Amino acid sequence: MAGPLDVLPVARGVGLPWDDEVGDAVVAVANARAVHGDSFVVRSGGDDHLFTFSPVGVESFYALPEDVASKGVADYLMLRRKLPDEVFAGRRVLPDALFRRDDVSSYLNHLSRALDATEAELGEAGTVELFALTRRLGHRLGLASWAGPGCADGDTFERLVRAFDVLDGAEAFVHPDAMAAVAAAGKASERQALDDVADVVAPVVRQMDSPGADVGGLFGRIVAAWATEPAPVRDRGVAMDVALIHIASMSNLMAALGWAVVDLVGHPDRARLVAAGDADLARRCALESTRLAQRSIMARSVLRTVAFDTGAGIVDVPPGWTIATLLPLLNTSAAPGLEAWDPDRWHHHRLADTSRLASPMLVTAFGHGRHTCPAQSFSLAAMSMALTRLLGNYELTPQWDRYPRPVPAQIGGVARSVDDSRVGYRRR
Ligand code: HEM
CATH class of the missing domain: 1.10.630.10 (Cytochrome P450)
Known part of the structure; x- marks a missing residue:
């Protein structure tokens, strides 16, 4: 089983704005995409995110079942910060x-x-x-x-x-x-x-x-x-x-x-x-x-390991990870x-x-x-x-x-x- 960290590049030094000062949050992820391509990992504030922007990756994202990769949980984790x-x-x-x-x-x-x-x-x-x-x-x-x-x-x-x-x-x-x-x-x-x-x-x-x-x-x-x-x-x-x-x-x-x-x-x-x-x-x-x-980040919190097709191959994304895409970059x-x-x-x-x-x-x-x-x-x-x-x-x-x-x-x-x-x- 190949996890995201085995097969995908990690955008080192890139943080998300809850955890790091990033200036323009969309530009930070855009820069990571320019370097690493359409699917990559962002490790921020102790949380792991698989970002995907390829046509297959985005289609796989929208097909994720709620009981495996949850929008409700991702929304809750976002809103409970406030x-x-x-x-x-x-x-x-x-x-x-x-x-x-x-x-x-x-x-x-x-x-x-x-x-x-x-x-x-x-x-x-x-x-x-x-x-x-x-x-x-x-x-x-x-x-x-x-x-x-x-x-x-x-x-x-x-x-x-x-x-x-x-x-x-x-x-x-x-x-x-x-x-x-x-x-x-x-x-x-x-x-x-x-x-x-x-x-x-x-x-x-x-x-x-x-x-x-x-x-x-x-x-x-x-x-x-x-x-x-x-x-x-x-x-x-x-x-x-x-x-x-x-x-x-x-x-x-x-x-x-x-x-x-x-x-x-x-x-x-x-x-x-x-x-x-x-x-x-x-x-x-x-x-x-x-x-x-x-400016939406579309996010799903992985609840059970899911085989996710990024378009460049299948990765097994473990529970606790977030799979995400960012509408302003598409x-x-x-x-x-x-x-x-x-x-x-x-x-x-x-x-x-x-x-x-x-x-x-x-x-x-x-x-x-x-x-x-x-x-x-x-x-x-x-x-x-x-x-x-x-x-x-x-x-x-x-x-x-x-x-x-x-x-x-x-x-x-x-x-x-x-x-x-x-x-x-x-x-x-
Ligand atoms: C221009 C206004 C709005 C925009 C652009 C918008 C956009 C969106 C988008 C993009 C999603 C899907 C997110 C995803 O897949 O992660 C969504 C879901 C949702 N929206 Fe809206 N929305 C708007 C107004 C509203 C309003 C007025 C309400 C309630 C009164 C609402 C309630 C919801 C709910 C409950 C969901 C979740 C559906 C689900 O999980 O199955 N939205 N919205």
Whole structure:
């Protein structure tokens, strides 16, 4: 049996940003690939990673069964760098339960109301930081969708926004270099923020006991899942389910919406069509901007030894290893022309022409195979609605003098901008 260390090159001196200062995390892995080829080992912080970028390697990656090489475990190992264990232990309604029949139309109704509130806050004219605007919109949409009545309004909303800004699990991959400080502080701020969420949500749960209370929607399902517990256990359990769902859900979507606006204000001809209501174009613009903004490390934690085909041969990858690929090293370079923004390359959710790709799996916005994002249709519908509303109702003037740059240390999710991305706006 040939293990990775027997047959693959080790990228010595290359660390991952949780463990080492690497500057630009994507560039560090790109440099390793330039030296070692499409499959190599990175040993970082005591953990072993097999990175693969070959067509066969990427296809083998997406085919890995969950019980052998787990995405769930890899996500947990990433997020627990930021979040206290309490938010993971004992959850009854998980983020993957978000997309039952009727859920999407209810979330889109909430989005429409969240956009009304955003427009009321914007007023007639002014300037606004685009990614801050979309982030606040995401909080409002999410909390209206699963945190119970009243949680997306007034002071209750502001308290939850403050708590969830501290609890942002995406920090684990957007600012991986900050995780040592989070650990050193014993996650004290995050624990306090979880208590704040529980303080806000508990009275909302108790309202559900009143006759005639609105117990529908996802929040109703969460309350029902805890109904048999004594009140203090129930209230805390519901709040922690809401917290994990909210932390896991909206941040990539709203970052992607920010990039879609950035790209559309840079393409006024397309922006005019979106503003006029071309929903199919809006969806393709959303997909295209998401593809280009992808910074995702796609990772699987090996649970049982797996024979993995890298394209240059089979290696037996032992438990404890992580098998990974990095979307930004594939999405814009796997075939000529992919570096440019072109919404016409998409037909529905797929690339219209894959003839120049060694494998169609080398490019993606929402993943391939069994773990493909269950929120893809919802996310594209939501981005399309928000783009149509914002571009249709406001004239936007970018105030940046160069295209915003991603946070360099980020390794995961959709890029966050390191630059202030302010737009001037005026209601049409
Ligand atoms: C533009 C927004 C989004 C993008 C670009 C995106 C991207 C992705 C990608 C690439 C994957 C596959 C990861 C892998 O194979 O390792 C994924 C999985 C997943 N996404 Fe999304 N996502 C977005 C929005 C959302 C939202 C809004 C939710 C929830 C409300 C969500 C929930 C999930 C879940 C639960 C999975 C795991 C599925 C599984 O393990 O089978 N995503 N997403």
